[in-house]
Amino acid sequence: MTQGELRKALQVYFIMGSPNTEQPALQVLEEAIAGGITIFQFREKGRHALKGEAKRALARGLQQLCRAHGIPFIVNDDIDLAVALDADGVHIGQEDEPVDQVRARIGNKLLGVSVHTVEEAKLAVAQGADYLGLGPVFPTGTKEDAKEVQGVSLIQKLRELGMDIPIVGIGGIHAGNAGEVVAAGADGVSVITAISQAGSPLKAAQDLLEAVNSQVRKG
Numbered sequence: 001m002t003q004g005e006l007r008k009a010l011q012v013y014f015i016m017g018s019p020n021t022e023q024p025a026l027q028v029l030e031e032a033i034a035g036g037i038t039i040f041q042f043r044e045k046g047r048h049a050l051k052g053e054a055k056r057a058l059a060r061g062l063q064q065l066c067r068a069h070g071i072p073f074i075v076n077d078d079i080d081l082a083v084a085l086d087a088d089g090v091h092i093g094q095e096d097e098p099v100d101q102v103r104a105r106i107g108n109k110l111l112g113v114s115v116h117t118v119e120e121a122k123l124a125v126a127q128g129a130d131y132l133g134l135g136p137v138f139p140t141g142t143k144e145d146a147k148e149v150q151g152v153s154l155i156q157k158l159r160e161l162g163m164d165i166p167i168v169g170i171g172g173i174h175a176g177n178a179g180e181v182v183a184a185g186a187d188g189v190s191v192i193t194a195i196s197q198a199g200s201p202l203k204a205a206q207d208l209l210e211a212v213n214s215q216v217r218k219g
């Protein structure tokens with residue numbers, strides 16, 4: 001994938017695991033894909049998260065759905081699972097395995113890294129990150145160990161410094177505030193709740209895509 005293709009793929013980045021929805025996860029993802037999500041991350045984390053074969057089976061089902069629709073399938077944290085499934089990529093944070101080690105393990109699969117400071121961002125880029133996840137941009141109830149809310153300040157700062165690596169904002173983002181994140185310099189938005197808990201995941205995805213696209217056109 002070229003960097004231009006990656007920027008487009010990051011526009012509406014849906015993240016979900018079974019704890020994030022009361023509906024069957026496959027059904028939610030199917031609707032989200034129909035609504036226009038552009039990339040998906042399997043993040044099986046938190047209370048009641050599946051483990052072992054149950055986790056792998058859900059991952060395989062979600063991956064098949066993504067494959068059938070040409071949506072990149074990313075695995076959060078679990079490098080072994082990503083390699084075993086031949087996923088399209090992995091997403092790691094500062095508490096996960098070091099970026100250069102993960103890069104060595106996954107070859108040319110996509111590698112996303114969460115960063116919270118300019119220094120972390122520079123190191124992630126130097127060690128082989130393909131894109132950065134920045135947040136929480138807004139308050140979120142989804143991640144218990146989330147860092148302090150940072151608004152769009154780090155996104156703006158990295159762009160001011162001339163860093164052109166693809167960036168997504170994450171944390172408390174929905175169609176009503178997604179434009180602000182893109183206007184600050186992000187290529188797209190990552191969401192869990194805005195789609196996984198929506199009455200209509202399809203409509204939620206459509207609204208997010210429209211919010212991101214209209215901002216891209218203005219900028």
Ligand SMILES: Cc1ncc(COP(=O)(O)OP(=O)(O)O)c(N)n1
Nearest residue numbers: 076077091092093094114133170190
């Ligand atoms: C796209 C994206 N951005 C940030 C994160 C958060 O990653 P991390 O800090 O490792 O936290 P966990 O998600 O592992 O709890 C993400 N998953 N995706």
Ligand SMILES: Cc1ncsc1CCOP(=O)(O)O
Nearest residue numbers: 140142143171172191192193
């Ligand atoms: C995984 C993660 N990393 C920073 S905030 C967050 C949770 C995002 O979830 P939501 O979109 O429901 O706020």
Ligand SMILES: [Mg+2]
Nearest residue numbers: 077092093096
């Ligand atoms: Mg992580």
